[in-house]
Amino acid sequence: MSHILDSILETVGDTPMVALHNVTKGSKHKFFAKIEYFNPGGSIKDRVAVAIIEEAEKRGDLKPGGTIVEATSGNTGVGLALAAAVKGYKCIIIMPEKMSEEKRALLRAYGAQVVITPMVEPDHPMSHYNVSKRIAAQIPGAFLANQFFNPDNVTKHYQTTGPEIWKQTDGKIDMLVGGAGTGGTLSGCAKYLKEQKKDVKIICADPVGSILYDLYYHKKIVDPPGSYKVEGIGEDMLPGNVHLDIYDGFIRVNDQEAFDMTRRLVSEEGLLVGPSSATALVGAIKASEKVEKPMNIVVVFPDSGRQYLSKAFNDRWMVDNGLLKEEQIKDAFNRVISAEDALKIYNK
Known part of the structure; x- marks a missing residue:
């Protein structure tokens, strides 16, 4: 095999x-x-997530049963949560509130705890960068992945x-x-x-x-x-x-x-x-x-x-955010319709 x-x-x-x-x-x-x-x-963040974890294991920074903590826009978090699930680690992911619901759902599916922070300046105490540092410092044996500065x-x-x-x-x-x-x-x-x-x-x-x-x-x-x-x-x-x-x-x-x-x-x-x-x-x-x-x-x-079906591929979200005009979603071919409406449209 x-x-x-x-x-x-x-x-x-x-x-x-x-x-x-x-x-x-x-x-x-x-x-x-x-x-x-x-x-x-x-x-692409799966590459980084696995590498960061495996190098941390080699250095002894991450030990069996430990907790991985990271600030992320979502994708690195998913990669870390996936690897953590396979390797048996706990995982806490901190994300700014603008990130898509799909990313949050994916993280929860892999077993990660998701922490949402407000959209604030990076040096603000409640930024996702600083919240991740504070959480990691308070958990014995926690490993902060630190993707922004980790070589x-x-x-x-x-x-x-x-x-x-x-x-x-x-x-x-x-x-x-x-x-x-x-x-x-x-x-x-x-x-x-x-x-x-x-x-x-x-x-x-x-x-x-x-x-x-x-x-x-x-x-x-x-x-x-x-x-x-x-x-x-x-x-x-x-x-x-x-x-x-x-x-x-x-x-x-x-x-x-x-x-x-x-x-x-x-x-x-x-x-x-x-x-x-x-x-x-x-x-x-x-x-x-x-x-x-x-x-x-x-x-x-x-x-x-x-991971963006609720945003980039959601006509209503696009209109509400000024990225699509209302008249652009009038075409029935670009939205979900009932069988009755479909039969009316194509019975010509």
């Missing part, structure tokens, strides 16, 4: 890359998406995601585009890819409202942090794993652009991904428009759209 894996954790990584055609039609460049929702927990985050992408991208493109990659939440993905991949090909460009797609764009171009915060609907990327503080010196540029993407592309990706490419994936693609398209020579551009798609 050599083809049977020992646990679900062994399925993490080795995700596929697919070419994009319809949403990038007309471009002289070729676009490829690294599809990370093939990981068992549904996102194991970057190292895992250097060891796995970067090499996978290099191999899948046969080394013919010219540009890598992704978002930055903790910064682990872009920093780790950038380090590996630039070692293989020094002129490969690393571009960060940053939501309007995030401070990372300002820190990269101005070395200071020009505009105060703003609110935005995209989850999981962009920041109101500078994580230790965001290595600005290794990136080659930032592109700003607003919520409207991100959510429009989220819907286009599933309807035109069959890719049900989250708004952070769409943000990265919009950023990649904008970056490509500044380059004359045809390029091979890889875009990181971090997670699944199944």
Whole structure:
């Protein structure tokens, strides 16, 4: 039985890359998406979660029966909760209140305790960063994963995601585009890819409202942090794993652009991904428009759209948040209808 894996954790990584055609039609460049929702927990953060836990075990920071505590926008929490379930750890996940109900439900399903914090400044005592530190400090034997500053985050992408991208493109990659939440993905991949090909460009797609764009171009915060609907990327503080010196540029993407592309990706490419994936693609398209020579551009798609069904794929939520017009949901084909109504529509 050599083809049977020992646990679900062994399925993490080795995700596929697919070419994009319809949403990038007309471009002289070729676009490829690294599809990370093939990981068992549904996102790229499964890689980081397993790595952080296993390295903590090796160091003795996490002992049998211990408790894992983490501040997250959701995906790392799911990865940690999944691994904790397999390995027998308790798991407490702290998230800001804007995160989707699907993420909360997933965490509860894996057995994690979910703690919701208000949307406040990162240095506020009730921010999810600070609440996680306070909870971890009060539980004997607790391990704070600390994904924003834990170097194991970057190292895992250097060891796995970067090499996978290099191999899948046969080394013919010219540009890598992704978002930055903790910064682990872009920093780790950038380090590996630039070692293989020094002129490969690393571009960060940053939501309007995030401070990372300002820190990269101005070395200071020009505009105060703003609110935005995209989850999981962009920041109101500078994580230790965001290595600005290794990136080659930032592109700003607003919520409207991100959510429009989220819907286009599933309807035109069959890719049900989250708004952070769409943000990265919009950023990649904008970056490509500044380059004359045809390029091979890889875009990181971090997670699944199944975690945003109540938001990005909910017409009412989209209308209520100013991302869709009321008249755009009048078409019966885009909503659930009764059998009686369907028969009336098609009996013409």
